[in-house]
Amino acid sequence: MGGVRISIDLCEPARQQLRVKLEWTPRGRHQTWLMPIWTPGSYTVRDHAQHLHSLQFQQSGRAVCTKRVAPSRWTAELQTLHPVCLTYTLEARQLTVRTNHLDPDFASLCLPAVVMLIDGERWNPHHLQLSLPSGWFGHVPLAKVDDGYDANDFDQLVDAPVHAGPFHSRPFAVCGHPHELLTIGEPPMGWPSTFEADIEAVCEAACTLMGTPPPAGDRYQFVIQLLDQGYGGLEHDHSSVLQFSWEALTKKDGYRQLLQLIGHEYFHQWNVRRLRPGAYVPYRYDKAEISDGLWFGEGITSYFDLTLSLLAAKSDRQTFLDDLGKDISHVLLNPGCKIQSLADSSREAWLRLYKQTPANSLSQISYYRLGTVLSFCLDVQLRQSGSALAFVLRDLWQRFGRHGKGYEPTDLLEAVEAHNKSLAKVLPTWLEKTMAVPIHDCLNALGLQAVAIHSKHADVGMQLSKQKGRLLINKVNPDGPAEQAGLVPGDELIGAHDWRLRGLEHWQALLQGPEQIPVLYARRGRLGSTILKKKDPIVERWEISWDSGASSSQKELRDRWFSIV
Template sequence: MGGVRISIDLCEPARQQLKVKLEWTPRVHHQSWLMPSWTPGSYTVRDHAQHLHSLQLQQSGRAVITKRVAPSCWVAELLNLDPVCLTYTLEARQLTVRTNHLDPDFASLCLPAVVMLIDGERWNPHHLQLSLPPGWLGHLPLPSGVDGYEAQDFDHLVDAPIHAGPFHSRRFTVCGHHHELLTIGEPPMGWPLTLQADIEAVCAAACKLMGTPPPAGDRYQLVIQILDQGYGGLEHDHSSVLQFSWEALTKKDGYRQLLQLIGHEYFHQWNVRRLRPGAYVPYRYDKAEISDGLWFAEGITSYFDLTLSLLAAKSDRQTFLEDLGKDISHVLVNPGCKIQSLADSSREAWLRLYKQTAANSVAQISYYRLGTVVSFCLDVQLRQSGSSLSSVVRDLWQRLGRHGKGYEPTDLIDAVAAHNMSLAERLPTWLETTNSAPIHDSLNALGLQAVAIHSKHPYVGMQLSKQKGRLLINKVSPDGPAEQAGLVPGDEVIGAHDWRLRGLEHWQALIQGPEQIPVLYARRGRLSSTILKKSDPIVEQWEITWDSGASSSQKELRDRWFSIV
């Protein structure tokens, strides 16, 4: 059997370790292999090799000397070309959608963090075997072989997440295609009785929006992990893995947010997995690749995930406006919008989005949130010329996505130009210039308006949190009162107006007094004091409301916008 044979042993789940074995027949004496440094779909270097130990290479039953030439790369010189066997152990203690977790209850594995890429074998078949504890079943979106699973190449293999445990999956149907639903855990109040029907409706809405059946056909797996806390998802060609908090499901908008997350990852079958930024065709597993197209990959998808529940009749127009309004509000109040452009937010994803710091919190803007808002502006202005954003995305899908071709920035501009030339000429400014999206004009075109909501408290320009009994500054706004008073993130606020602070409620009460607030604080253990001069309450958020004076033409455009497709 050619290619690479992989064995993953999960039989000692209490140890939270995976035992991995790779076997192949070398073609040259110099062999090299690497552990991917990142997980596609999550754009930051994670150095998966940090969880690896006990690596050994054997040939004909004898150990072969290996040399680590980079943090995630090894080489060996062989005396002959007999088959070789590489073994290693991985710690599996990180329960996220992009890493590995194993315990006596279940396993959740993301294979870029498990399987080595053998130089020269990437495009050859990979055969996978699983060893499981008694009573466990394995679930992964790969075709079954004689004694395991078959992948056509390395990319196909590592794009297939593994879930295993003493649980069963069920089938659901989207546009005549059979999919697999795997729920791990159950909310304390149980799943909604309509869960499967609602999932089918949201996924069918994605197909309607794109005008095609699901690209994954009959082989799609949706995995939902219910946890006590956590939120996230990761897309794959034939699956998606979601994490959601059971507590969030008890909240007013929680179930709708779950359906939006499902729709978001399902829509990635088209946008991201197959209609992909050119920098990621093919993936470079050994290093970061910069792309300014992530705003399209995630921003467009985030905009449409809000629309899918409306298109599926799982929400109404008012709810849709509330959801969109949260993203618009986030952009309007975020100081990072004046510092980082949407294109730079995409280019700097590897450095900032997944690595939050006190500085990043005020110096960057998420390409998810700003991308959603720019997508909204694009959609409105396209509809003003008789087209729509969904039409542009469908065109890109037919021209590039269904063939698996990557797109460049010029492809996106050209796609918009085919529907509205003047808009295509303005789009680069929206992408490369800060604070440039015509948000208020787009709202006004629909007979909507953004209403400013001011804070109930005076503005002090900093954010406090209670950590281990201490009140710490975790965010300071640029040019705000706290910065002018010389306070910085990490300072411990001990007292105000000569009174000791015991909690956040004390702070909120004491800042209601005189304009000048004497503050006692500690920095690196040394006590100091300053005068904080508060200012009037600022705009805390924006709400999107209906304009009672909207004209008939505005209402007509609004109705067409609400039609989504």
Template sequence: MADVHVALDLGSPASQLLWVELRWSPTQPRQTWSLPVWTPGSYTVRDPSQHLHSLTVQQAGQLLFPRRRSPETWDVECLVSEPLTVRYALEARQLTVRTNHVDPVFASLCLSAVVMLIEGQRWNQHVLEVLLPASWTAVCPLPRNNGSFLAEDFDHLVDAPVHAGELHVEMLNVRKVSHELVLIGTPPSGWSSTLPAEIESICSSVCDLMGSDPPSREPYQLVLQLLDQGYGGLEHDNSSVMQFPWTRLLENGGTRSLLQLIGHEYLHQWNVRRLRPSEYVPYRYDRPVISEGLWFAEGITSYFDLALPLLSGFSSRLDLLEDLAADLSHVLLNPGTTIQSLADSSREAWVRLYKQSPANARSQISYYRLGTALAFCLDVRLRQVGGSLAETLRLLWSRLGVHGRGYTRHDLMEVISASSAELAAQLPIWLDNCGSIPVESCLNELGLQLEPVMAAHPDAGWTLREADGSVWIDRTVSSGAAESAGLVAGDELLSLRNWRCQNLQRSQQLLHGSDQCQVMYSRRGRIASTELFLKKAGVERHRLAWDPGATREARSLRDQWFQII
């Protein structure tokens, strides 16, 4: 038995347990297996083995006794060539795109958090069987064979998410390539009848951007989970899984946001899955792997996802400016840009971006957002010398991505130098030096200007959250009013100006008045008070607007920039 046989038992969904069985024939007398500690595309150690229990090992009708060598690794003494069976349970109660969830309505499984990597078996075929409740069906982007799914190897298997339940599946067509749209959940007013056509158009625009047909196998699978809260996506070679809150669809720009998410994950077929930092070729599942290239993987993709609704005819130039302004505002107003470079933001993703804390909020910047800012500046400067960022991405794809080769900083500089050696030499400065990315200069070169939008309330130097019927300080601004008053993250606000803080809205209203504000708070159960000296309302965000004094050259460059491709 050369194959590894994997069986997933979802027969008791109300238990929120997933039973996993692995069967294979060992080729050595000591067999080792381990559960991956992370999921490609999500750069943090999640240790899914914390959800595993009831592991048993059997061979030739006998119960064997494995040894746990690390939190995620086991081994056992066994017979060679005699089938070995490992069985275990996983608690499946985390509904994200990178974890596992099972309930009586549906199941969503990320197989890198489910299936063990068996030593010596990584590159062998894996056969997947999914056992379901009577009324359920399962979808998975692996080819089928006699009721099972076939994976070429372990990497192919764990890159294939499994979804099961009473699912709604629609067939789409993108450049004559078949796609499956799997809809889980329905908004209260129902899905728009135009959604399938809109998704086809967004995906076609991504193909136009990359100058190629989808590189995935058919059918490519788009899984959209509509939830009451939660947002995110995870890319795979032949599929993508997305979560979106239905309440966002009721807001201005909500549908545009959904289409941007879909386009973002779809573009990852090229940029991330097949064209990825060299450190991830091949993936290491047993440890975090640091790479400075994550800014290119996510920042470039995030930059282009903003423009995909415009390319598809579903939004306007003003909509694009609104969305770009939101990302640039985050960069321009974030104190983390003075502490963390873009290269460091990428390297430190494993310990910073995915592990949020009040301190991290003050000392880091997202490589998604700062990467978007660099991508914008790179695009503008490339267009000034007759190139474009889209052209540069396509060149990198043709040189490396189509061959499955990873890239380094040198590779990025080399493709940029095809348009401008001077600009290629500038890239390390933008990557390594805090505050070096020339956002405002590039906006001016496009005939655009930043317009500050002031906050509606005086500046207390804090961010508040409401939980358990109370108002809490979530974080404070360095050298801000709250910090100067001795307040810290985790303090519970009881009253302002001797009026009770009943909720967030009331707390904001009570800030209005004299600059001096008496604060009563609780810290670790002890009540205390302090004086808060408020500052004038500061800039909350920026808008982007046409510069009425823009030169003809700037307006011409702006029109070129709006072409995107």
């Protein structure tokens, strides 16, 4: 058999290590291979090779000398073209949707962090075999064969997450297409009796919105890892892996948030996986490719994941407004929205979005959040001209997505222009300028309004948290009272008004005192003091409310907007 054969040994899960073997027949005497430096869908360099050791390269049972020519790339020179074998060990201790984890309970593998890309073999077949502990079962969204799984090429292989453990998946269908649900972990209260039916409803809503059956066809796998804490997901062509907190499920909005996450990752099989920026067709596994189109992939999807619950009758209009209001509130209150444009947020994703620090959180805006809000404004203005954002997305799908052809920024503008020429002219400004998105105008067009909700406490211009018994400053707002008092993130608050601070409740109580607060703090182990001058309460959040004076035309547009498609 040509191509590459991959074997992954999971038989000693307590060691939390993977033993990986790749076998192939070389086509030339100079051999090169690469460990991907990132995981598609998570746009930051992760250097997966940092978890690798004990690499050996053999031919006919004899060791061949290898040379590491870059942090994630190796080469070797062969004397013959006989079959070769590459083996190495990987630490598997990171339980995220984009890395590897193995323990005695289960395995969760993201194959870009496992399998080497052999130069010259990318577009050839790859065959995967798993060695599992007794009683474990493998779950891989690839074509199953007697001794493992087949992939058409490297891209299809590493796009398939691997899960294994003593559990089975459950089947369900979306628009008549077989799907499977694999849950790892059970909430203390159990899953709702309607869980699978609710997932099906959300997925069918996505198909309705796009006007097509699921692009994945008869092979789609949901993996939900239920944890004590955590939230996130990663999309694939034929699957998605989600992490969610069981505690969040006990809260009022927790179950709906899980359904929204499910809808978000499922919708990605259209937008992002198959309809994606030209910079990622094909993927470059050895470098970061900058794209200013990530806002479209994530922002549009984030907007529609709010609508899918409504379209699936799993939420109501007021709940939809509440959810949208949270994103609008985040944008209006984030200082970074005045510094970073939406296009720049996309371009700088590799450097900033996935590497949050207290400092850069004040100078950047998430293309998820601002992308959601811009998508809302696009949708409203398109509806004013008799169209809708869903129609634009469907057109792009027909032109690019279903053919796997990457789009460029000009293609997005042309798609909008076909439905609204004036909107296409202002869209570049919305993308490239800060604070340019007409949020309030679009709310007003629907007979809605954003209402400012002020904090119940005076403004001190900082956020605090208790860590290991210490009250620490996490973030200081620009031009706020704390900054003016000379306080910085990392300072420990020791006392206020000559009283020892034991926790956040003490701090909140002492805020009720005089306008000026004598503060004792510690910085790098040295004590200091300052005077903190309180200011009036600031806007804590924005909420969307119904305008009681809305006109009939506003109400009519609002009803069409709520109809989603």
